[in-house]
Amino acid sequence: MNDYQFILVKVKGNFVWHTHHETDEVFIVLEGAISIAFIDGEVRLSKGEMYVVPKGVEHKPYAEEECHIMLIEPRGVVNTGDSRGELTAHNDVWI
């Protein structure tokens, strides 16, 4: 939509701690449950719930069981934010 992308992701296990310095990031849970850890706490989101991680806030998503989520963010955002590594996705797979 406009210059935003809607990304469908299956999540299981731990993601890396990272920060998106340039944008907020929306999580919507489609199936299962996901937790997002912050430096000072965490949120747990279940199916049908939505959360906005504000720009510049360090966070680490994780899910004990497989979880299906939709992310909304500006096109071209790197999934691991400022923390490049083996979990960094090539941002070019469209369905």
Next chain:
Amino acid sequence: MNDYQFILVKVKGNFVWHTHHETDEVFIVLEGAISIAFIDGEVRLSKGEMYVVPKGVEHKPYAEEECHIMLIEPRGVVNTGDSRGELTAHNDVWI
């Protein structure tokens, strides 16, 4: 999120034909079903389905039974687009 708003709407009956000349508009159905008529056809969306109405495309949402939807669009977009009238909402009710 950033300069976008997420709007929860209950829909029943006919909305007006209108166009958003400046932006795409995302519909996500939370409960029930909604139809969106276009000049050359229509789509019917059920719970859990999503649709992007492209910028500049004339459309008329309608629902026979009450339907709960979430709209995503830039902050400040007028609900009736270029068709001001009694269905135009004041864009200042936040929950």
